[in-house]
Amino acid sequence: MKALTWHGKGDIRCDQVADPTIEDDRDVIIKVTCCAICGSDLHLMNGYMPTMKSGDVLGHETMGEVVEVGSGHSKFRKGDRIVVPFNISCGECWFCQKGLFSLCDRSNPNAKQAAEV
Structure with missing residues (x-):
């Protein structure tokens, strides 16, 4: 593609x-x-x-x-x-359930690496 x-x-x-x-x-x-x-x-x-x-x-x-x-x-x-x-979100984690979709725990598979940067 x-x-x-x-x-x-x-x-x-x-x-x-x-x-x-x-x-x-x-x-x-x-x-x-x-x-x-x-x-x-x-x-x-x-x-x-x-x-x-x-x-x-x-x-x-x-x-x-x-x-x-x-x-x-x-x-x-x-x-x-x-x-x-x-903003891609899972819709199921604690943040998504509270309507805080941009804070989704599951949408970034490299979240720990991004936090370190």
Whole structure:
């Protein structure tokens, strides 16, 4: 598939990359039909995220069609049309249950590393 990829400060390219795979049983894979650029993408473009590696795929505000669903997911089904907002949350942790979705405990698999930075 085609994706925007980061190759260094100010070096963003449209590259051919591997199709995504289910990594967690709660994952959902969508075929993107529309996307947007977020202000946080500018931080990535300008090299403000020290964990970025050449070839990392950018983008997190999309809409599209569900094409694959992890075995632990019951909310979405193949063929559903969905919109993915800038803040991705699990909807189940303590913060999400209190409506504090941007503080989700489960949405960032690298949270400890980010906290150290």
